[in-house]
Amino acid sequence: MIRRWLALVLLVLPVAAAAEEVVLGLSQDRVSINTNFDGSEILIFGAVKREAPIPTDAPLQVVITVAGPSHPLTVRRKARQFGIWANKDAVEVDAAPSFYAVATSAGWSDVLSDTEDLRYRISVDRAIRSVGAPQEVMDSESFTRAVIRINRNAGLYQQLEGEVSLDEQTLFRTAIRLPANLTEGDYATRIFLTRNGKVISHYQTMIDVRKVGLERWLFTLSRQQPMLYGLMSLAIAIAAGWLASAAFRLLRES
Numbered sequence: 001m002i003r004r005w006l007a008l009v010l011l012v013l014p015v016a017a018a019a020e021e022v023v024l025g026l027s028q029d030r031v032s033i034n035t036n037f038d039g040s041e042i043l044i045f046g047a048v049k050r051e052a053p054i055p056t057d058a059p060l061q062v063v064i065t066v067a068g069p070s071h072p073l074t075v076r077r078k079a080r081q082f083g084i085w086a087n088k089d090a091v092e093v094d095a096a097p098s099f100y101a102v103a104t105s106a107g108w109s110d111v112l113s114d115t116e117d118l119r120y121r122i123s124v125d126r127a128i129r130s131v132g133a134p135q136e137v138m139d140s141e142s143f144t145r146a147v148i149r150i151n152r153n154a155g156l157y158q159q160l161e162g163e164v165s166l167d168e169q170t171l172f173r174t175a176i177r178l179p180a181n182l183t184e185g186d187y188a189t190r191i192f193l194t195r196n197g198k199v200i201s202h203y204q205t206m207i208d209v210r211k212v213g214l215e216r217w218l219f220t221l222s223r224q225q226p227m228l229y230g231l232m233s234l235a236i237a238i239a240a241g242w243l244a245s246a247a248f249r250l251l252r253e254s
Contacts, residue, residue, distance in 0.1 A: 020060070021049045022191045022203035031178060031187075031209045039180045042066070042207065045173035048193065055195065060169040061104065061111040063122060063192040066176050066207070068099030068156075069185035070129075075143040091143040094129040098183035100151075103160040103174045113197035120199060122192065124148055124157050155179040182209055 024046040031040050044064055054060070076090045102122060104111045117123050128144055151157040156179060164174040187207040192199050 019051050020193055020201050022193060022201060023047045023049050024191060024203055024205060026189070026205070026207065031182070031207060040178045042176045042178060043173065044176060044189065044191075045171075046191065047172070048170050054169055058195045060166070061106055061194045062164045062166055062172045063102065063104050063111055063194060064164055064172075064174055064176075065102045065122060065127075065188075065190045065192075066099070067097045067127060067188045067190075068183050068209070069187075070095040070097045072096075073147070075147055077143070077146075093144065093147060096128045096147055096151075098185075099156050099178070099187065100124055100127050101158040101160065101176045103158075103163040103176065105164040105166040105172065106162060108159075108161055111194055111197070112192075112199075116194070116197060116199050120190075120192065120202070122190075124159055154181065156181070178209075184209055 024044070026042065026044060031042075044066075048060065073093050073096055074090055075093055102124060108123070112122060117126055121127055125144070125148065128147060148157055155177070158177070160174070160176075164172055166172045187209055189205050189207055191203045193201040
């Protein structure tokens, strides 16, 4: 009898978990970076697919994140020593996204609990992984905050509370602004459905960001043939200097 009840519970759980699912759309799933690229805007929209009527115990909320490629980095702090500014402390950050935007349908405290944020690494603070720091550095968290502050000022980190439009707890949409200084790679786009601060469903897709045209050719050349790239850059600099000098001489003679 007990086994029969366990089997019935196992059959019901997947149905309950799939009661609300995301059906996603993107205005574009590929961003091309060329010499004239000055940023782009991605429209993310979708709907909630349901197997049952809309629950009435708590309103549905939506969280959308877009994350660029993550890389380790070293954060240094300068201090004045013997009358000059020099690097004093350094902390290794294990992984920090080159771009990160998180948009919500309501205020942060109404959308997600700290436990779920820790589990799925949704907020800007959680998106950065910094496992440890040297023992002599007592305030290692200030280094992570510095990374967030610098990237926010550059438009690379965005926290957009209340920027997701949600109609009838079914249709949602938001626009994410991608700045001009993007890093090439795959940008993970995640959509979370939450109720009472808990994630009830999530979905992930990718946006492909690539250099094209002359930008792509120069980028590939600099990585695959760095010596040729350096010689070409030197030749261009010499030619530009010679042309500028010749033009200035002609202007003086005229």
